[in-house]
Amino acid sequence: MQTKLAxxxxxxxPLAALVGNRVQWDTLPQGQPLGQIAMTLVTGIPDYHMQGTxxxxxxxxxxxxxxxxxxxxxxxxxxxxxxxxxFRGVYQGYQFQGCFQANQRTSFGKVESHTWxxxxxxxxxxWAPIA
Numbered sequence: 001m002q003t004k005l006a007x008x009x010x011x012x013x014p015l016a017a018l019v020g021n022r023v024q025w026d027t028l029p030q031g032q033p034l035g036q037i038a039m040t041l042v043t044g045i046p047d048y049h050m051q052g053t054x055x056x057x058x059x060x061x062x063x064x065x066x067x068x069x070x071x072x073x074x075x076x077x078x079x080x081x082x083x084x085x086x087f088r089g090v091y092q093g094y095q096f097q098g099c100f101q102a103n104q105r106t107s108f109g110k111v112e113s114h115t116w117x118x119x120x121x122x123x124x125x126x127w128a129p130i131a
Contacts, residue, residue, distance in 0.1 A: 001059060001127045004092045005039065011091075012083040018076050028066070034116055035076065038064040042122065056128045060102065063121050070106065070117040077104075077119035084123055090130065097126040 006023040010016045022028065022036040040062040047056040065076035087099040103122035109115065 001094055002041065004094050008091050009080065009083055015079040015083055018079055034067045036066045037076065037080065056126065059125045061123050061125060063123065065119045066116045068116060073117040073119040077121050080121060093130050095128045095130055100124045
């Protein structure tokens with residue numbers, strides 16, 4: 001799922017127009033322009049039955065949408081929600097059985113003369129690889 005989530009987001013033209021290809025797992029490279037999304041896997045839980053794993057997974061992913069103003073960060077976060085909220089479907093060999101927003105928070109950061117605003121959204125994602 002982690003290899004497919006960024007391409008799934010970037011396949012949505014309104015979101016890609018805001019962030020280009022600046023969607024990364026865990027950290028964002030320094031020196032990139034703002035208009036970014038950093039993704040963090042918060043929780044990954046496989047589903048089990050009596051014979052072992054069922055193949056279904058539940059993942060909680062935090063999406064940190066960053067830009068130079070709070071309003072711009074919110075626009076990115078809202079485009080992310082337009083793409084993921086309630087999403088179901090098959091994408092590149094994975095069945096996404098449901099994506100649901102679970103949390104939202106905002107923050108501000110500053111290092112020297114560089115400032116940014118973050119609108120973070122957590123999503124619960126139910127998924128399984130297609131065998």
